[in-house]
Amino acid sequence: MRVEQFLKDSSRRFPEKIAVVAGDRRLTFREIDAASDCLAAALRRHGVMRGDRVIIFMDNRWEAVVGIFAVLKAGAVFSPINPSTKADKLAYLLNNCRAAALITLGSLLSVARDAMAEAPSVKLAVVTGAAAKPALAGGIRFEDAVTEPGAAPLPDPAGIELDLAMLIYTSGSTGLPKGVMMTHQNIVAAASSITNYLQNTPDDIILNALPISFDYGLYQVLMAMRVGATLVLEKSFAFPQAVLNKIAAEKVTGLPLVPTMAAILLQMKDLKPGAYPRIRYITNTAAALPPAHIMRLQELFPQTLIYSMYGVTECKRCTYLPPGELAKHPDSVGIAIPGTEAYVVDDAGRRVPPGTVGELVIRGPHVMKGYWEDPEATDRALRPGPFAWEKVLYTGDLFRADDEGFFYFVARKDDIIKTRGEKVSPKEIENVLYALAGIREAAVIGVPDAILGLAIKAVVVSTHAAMKEQDVIRHCARHLEEFMIPKLVEFRDSLPKTDSGKISRRLIDSQSLESAE
Amino acid sequence: MQTDIEQKIRQFITDNFLFREDRASLTDSESLLEAGVIDSTGVLELVAFLETGFGIAVRDAEMVPENLDSISRIAGYVGRKLNSHAR
Numbered sequence: 001m002r003v004e005q006f007l008k009d010s011s012r013r014f015p016e017k018i019a020v021v022a023g024d025r026r027l028t029f030r031e032i033d034a035a036s037d038c039l040a041a042a043l044r045r046h047g048v049m050r051g052d053r054v055i056i057f058m059d060n061r062w063e064a065v066v067g068i069f070a071v072l073k074a075g076a077v078f079s080p081i082n083p084s085t086k087a088d089k090l091a092y093l094l095n096n097c098r099a100a101a102l103i104t105l106g107s108l109l110s111v112a113r114d115a116m117a118e119a120p121s122v123k124l125a126v127v128t129g130a131a132a133k134p135a136l137a138g139g140i141r142f143e144d145a146v147t148e149p150g151a152a153p154l155p156d157p158a159g160i161e162l163d164l165a166m167l168i169y170t171s172g173s174t175g176l177p178k179g180v181m182m183t184h185q186n187i188v189a190a191a192s193s194i195t196n197y198l199q200n201t202p203d204d205i206i207l208n209a210l211p212i213s214f215d216y217g218l219y220q221v222l223m224a225m226r227v228g229a230t231l232v233l234e235k236s237f238a239f240p241q242a243v244l245n246k247i248a249a250e251k252v253t254g255l256p257l258v259p260t261m262a263a264i265l266l267q268m269k270d271l272k273p274g275a276y277p278r279i280r281y282i283t284n285t286a287a288a289l290p291p292a293h294i295m296r297l298q299e300l301f302p303q304t305l306i307y308s309m310y311g312v313t314e315c316k317r318c319t320y321l322p323p324g325e326l327a328k329h330p331d332s333v334g335i336a337i338p339g340t341e342a343y344v345v346d347d348a349g350r351r352v353p354p355g356t357v358g359e360l361v362i363r364g365p366h367v368m369k370g371y372w373e374d375p376e377a378t379d380r381a382l383r384p385g386p387f388a389w390e391k392v393l394y395t396g397d398l399f400r401a402d403d404e405g406f407f408y409f410v411a412r413k414d415d416i417i418k419t420r421g422e423k424v425s426p427k428e429i430e431n432v433l434y435a436l437a438g439i440r441e442a443a444v445i446g447v448p449d450a451i452l453g454l455a456i457k458a459v460v461v462s463t464h465a466a467m468k469e470q471d472v473i474r475h476c477a478r479h480l481e482e483f484m485i486p487k488l489v490e491f492r493d494s495l496p497k498t499d500s501g502k503i504s505r506r507l508i509d510s511q512s513l514e515s516a517e
Numbered sequence: 518m519q520t521d522i523e524q525k526i527r528q529f530i531t532d533n534f535l536f537r538e539d540r541a542s543l544t545d546s547e548s549l550l551e552a553g554v555i556d557s558t559g560v561l562e563l564v565a566f567l568e569t570g571f572g573i574a575v576r577d578a579e580m581v582p583e584n585l586d587s588i589s590r591i592a593g594y595v596g597r598k599l600n601s602h603a604r
Contacts, residue, residue, distance in 0.1 A: 084553065107551075235550070236550060236556070236557065237557050238550055238555065238556055238557040238559070238560045239550075239560060239580055239581050239582050239585070239586075240557075240577075240580065241577050241578055241579075241580045241581050242580075242581045242582055245581070260557065260558075261557075264557060264561070267561075268577045269576065269577055270576055270577040270578060271577060451557075451558055451561065452558065470536045473536070474536055482553070482556060487558075
């Protein structure tokens with residue numbers, strides 16, 4: 001099965017049911033299906049071919065849902081990119097996958113234009129919310145493209161399920177993002193497994209405030225379309241009361257969270273236990289929720305099933321804790337998701353007994369096909385499995401299992417920082433810091449933060465005595481996505497080095513902890 | 518008085534959020550969220566500032582875009598809170 005079939009099937013079963021609520025707009029499955037047919041035809045007409053990559057550079061809006069399915073119906077590959085991405089990084093991504101087209105919005109036009117100027121592969125830009133024909137080469141209006149029926153029928157099927165369906169860019173320890181390759185089969189397997197254990201039905205109404213450029217947010221779209229549930233798209237969790245009001249108004253049954261959102265909810269003063277009894281389930285992933293937070297969340301939402309989950313972009317989701325086990329194993333991220341296997345290995349790749357810490361390995365139909373055009377990184381992550389034809393995923397995360405087979409996260413093997421649920425490469429931020437005149441040495445670490453999990457801290461040595469924290473942050477804001485911008489900057493005379501002379505993030509980390517005590 | 522409040526709020530936003538953006542100014546009615554000036558932790562910082570800076574208590578139900586998503590909305594909200602206190 002291919003992913004666009006999710007939408008086609010739901011449109012056939014529930015044509016007049018509301019598929020997406022976004023701001024004031026409410027669209028039925030039939031409307032989303034028809035709009036994505038038209039846009040797919042427009043993509044084909046403008047030269048997007050089977051297997052071509054199309055970047056979707058948008059915030060959470062219904063047009064993004066249409067864009068995703070249009071790209072798949074055209075037989076192409078979509079890649080959702082965070083709307084706070086700056087032009088130089090967007091250009092890098094467009095060039096990395098040699099994107100044929102870009103789907104974006106009017107308010108991001110100047111970023112898109114600057115990036116496209118550096119990316120010769122991009123022949124087409126579909127822009128929503130632009131008053132007139134967008135002023136850039138190959139620009140067409142989204143609103144025209146979704147209303148004009150295609151002259152030629154779309155290829156049906158647009159390909160087979162082994163075809164590449166999406167690239168999800170993820171931070172790598174090298175500082176350059178890598179494109180995780182997922183086939184239609186991968187996505188269908190992951191979405192089926194997750195909707196199975198969440199017991200999603202067409203009666204579900206899922207509120208998603210997570211960016212759809214983030215696979216956890218993206219899968220809310222894909223899973224809602226798969227089961228025929230209604231998706232309520234919110235742009236942000238910045239005003240939690242506004243989100244709660246929406247939850248009440250739309251009778252939301254499913255609420256995906258990251259620990260930062262949970263922490264924001266928990267510090268609300270007037271939130272009464274049991275005020276939102278219709279919420280059937282809350283999920284948490286991206287980083288572990290402290291057991292104390294899980295308990296308080298359960299007190300506030302006593303009728304709600306709480307799912308603690310763990311995943312990596314490379315297989316979407318690894319484990320989930322069945323809600324019935326929460327009281328017994330509050331600090332566990334559970335067991336392998338249905339239809340997959342998880343186990344802990346030592347450095348030689350041998351399975352270790354319960355209680356021993358090792359790297360978590362994942363087997364299953366949800367495991368990625370590799371990183372886009374990066375065979376070395378692919379070989380590090382995907383290694384030979386039990387069968388000659390199979391590769392298994394080394395997650396890079398240290399885990400242990402208990403005697404009952406429940407898994408516990410211990411630590412990451414690399415320096416990747418999880419902040420606000422997003423993976424951030426310290427190297428990527430350090431590269432930006434070094435581009436600021438006056439910065440002689442730079443290191444980026446994560447420091448504990450009640451809301452963010454880890455807050456990004458830049459520790460720098462500057463040759464400009466007048467340089468201030470604000471100068472550093474402003475420079476970073478020009479080049480980095482919102483969630484990567486340091487919250488804290490510390491100036492030092494020198495940074496600690498390892499014996500080989502390399503700046504040691506670990507030594508800085510321990511010094512920061514000491515000074516905080 | 519309203520202009521004093523607006524001034525103080527503008528100063529806080531400029532010092533804490535706006536300096537990061539490549540823009541000289543922000544209009545009074547511009548959405549802070551849409552402009553990318555403020556995010557979820559920014560809203561919490563803003564609320565903490567309003568509570569200490571103006572001595573008001575911001576209730577959860579008041580933490581909505583209608584009260585907090587632009588300089589003029591914040592100033593209007595703070596003005597109403599201070600008035601209801603004075604009475």
